[in-house]
Amino acid sequence: MMGRYDDEVAGLATTLDDPGDLDVLLDRVGDARVVMLGEASHGTHEFYTWRAAISRRLIEEKGFSFVAVEGDWPDCDRVDRSVRCLPDAPTDPRDALATFERWPTWMWANEEIIDFTRWLRTRNAGVDEDTRAGFHGLDVYSLWESLREILTWLREHDPEQVPVALAAFRCFQPYEEDPQQYALATRIVPTNCENEVVDLLVRLRERAVADGAGRFGAWQNAEIVAGAERYYRTMARGGRESWNVRDRHMDHSLDRLLHHYGPEAKAIVWAHNTHVGDARATDMAEAGEVNIGQLARERYGPDQVVLVGFGTHHGTVVAGDAWGAPMEVMPVPPGRRHSLEEALHGAAPPQALFVFPRDGRPDLLTDELDHRAIGVVYHPERESWGNYVPTVLGDRYDAFCWIDESQAVRPLRVRPTSLAEPESYPSGV
Template sequence: MERMRWIWMVLLTGWLVSCSSKEDTLEEMEQETGFLSQAVHPLRTTQDLDLLLNEIGNSQYVLLGEASHGTSEFYTWRADISKRLIQEKGFNLIAVEGDWPAAYSLNQYIQGRQGGTAQQALQAFRRWPTWMWANQEVAGFSEWLRQHNQTLTQNQRVGFYGMDVYSLWESLEEVRAYMEAADPAIAQLAREAQACLAPYNQDEQRYAQATDQGISCAPPLQRLLEAVQAHRARQPANHEAAFNAEQNALAAVNAERYYYQMLRSNVTSWNLRDRHMQETVNRLVAQRGPGAKIIVWAHNTHVGDARYTDMVNSGTVNIGQLLREQHAQKGVYLVGFGSYEGTVVAATSWGAATRTMTVPPAQAGSWEALLHRHSAENKLLLMRELQNSQEVLKPRGHRAIGVTYNPSSERGNYVPTVLPRRYDAFLFIDRTTALSPL
């Protein structure tokens, strides 16, 4: 009997200790995440985006990020936000982190100027990693855009464009093809630039290495750009084919500059790339004219203001920072994305085969871990609702997954970030799933 009483006392003590530990854990959790509570809103359906749309207000520029290039929910939520911005706030331009020629081909389908299906139009994205844009999620959004545009006049339709800087050879070929009929003398300048680049067989690394030997194709590319600019100046202001040719010529010039810097300075090449994105956005808005409102889709590392990360220490800038600095009076709204765990499409090395990988739970102390600890559910954070406490303004790790990824070596994937300054709003998807490549 005495032995049984002793056993029950041990069990009761253990139960009391367990309850006490749970209370302590809940108390600790409230202390650690309580400062988030007033800014956290549920994110279950597209109706929950009402708060975000109200916050965006009359902003002319809305930038939508992603924490990886291979997560389905980042694409689908960006599409849902974009649909509402188009329908309710009159946004009429979309610029994405993709090549101008490939995106322009998709734009032709979205505008109703070519037949087929969105999946067929997306085959224009042939540069690795093709899954960034040639995927089921983008195909579905493209079909929606095409159907939406069919209800509008030609000059009201939503355009879809690429703003990246990689398309040196592709953009050159587009300029040559257009100028063969429009201005054969400029087509000859394009062929001369192509001849300069021909020995490198569309291999950017080979060209970059050749510049170490004093070789440069910058002069013929610059001559081509100036001739194309003069050609466009002679056309009506809304001449889209001439604008397309000029943008391709600009992309080719900046691509050559990027590849020249690629092996020399990571910071210089990065800044050149994001300044090209900024310039492309500005050119699209100017070309569209009065009433232009633009949505940008790019990785968080481009969208989130670089001044509130460790990027600022090296002098690295990004499009989110640049547009905020340039167009603050017109309204620039930055939306970041993140997740706690799930799956993602990526590759183990540059150019390698596509794989679906497991994204492990976020590292302790990161923003993602903090948001999961607050509640293991999807949520929307509105940054203006966060108090300016020391906890809010403390830099914490913020996960960024690129096209190459190693889940077993996560430490280098976290960017020290002051989240409420880097973004205006943040969509947190607690558990994500991999993108669906075509």
């Protein structure tokens, strides 16, 4: 059955050997404002290195303003300060990455990210400060970390607002920085910290709009506190709505960053395929789920957004066998029968780039095929009944990077301080 796509695969594929082979993708990007680069796992070496190669060319040749990742704002802010060569920041981004504590630390604290952020710092050191490319986190999890960042900033820059921040901090204090305790408490009794958080957010939002760039970080941390409170409260009710809370938060964070950088700003996003690939081209839509790829197309227009998926047929990956479990290198078995991975394995070069035509699309791009999705929690032995998302490839992405045999990412050895974070749906993607 899969052999019927062989001619189509061969006709669409460009061999991917070095960054020069990305010309066809940069042509497709054109004047787009947002490029989202996915991954089929959170622990594959080639996904990180090719995203870095694409991002380097976008920054150098297309003037992209920043990279925004599926990570926490406070952690990534330390990296951002390093890569933008700020005087109070580490001179080596590795030192900032080594402070990442939230499981799974290997997602960003890895050698591949060190290589990219060191390049970014070197590049930024040679250009004017206002054209230096940033590195930011989009995610929603850092409730307590963001509250502490707000308090620290207000005590130095706006002490009149400290009581408002302390009210929010004290409301959460009984839960001992355990989001599961907070989420459970909102189910048992009709009380929560929403009013305190909203008051804090309104104050910081108003002052950020009035006073400009100096308050942006405090405002963003307040948006995270508000989003995290809503996310954990929604998770306690069960169901999948928390997925939408999280992706809508990331969408809003991306839009705030674009406005912060200015009217000519352009963004690169690194996140899992399940966030990047348009949800409407998968079974996520039937479940009522949205994602940042879909939301970006709706917000900026499909001509201003380029979505790039990634995939692999077999190899190794870093993951855990349960939420909070020690990371380990696991095998990635061959793609299952009748999947996209099986089709590409049979006909594509070992490393290939597919840039999809806008019209006259072959069956490979219009048929629904199962497409692998590996989270931070992974059980290779269960792939026969899980880890695949029904996908119409040509609608989900604008382009696709294929790695037939992939290798595990190279993590830094960072010890997480807490394993209390609720597992995100589905399985940490």
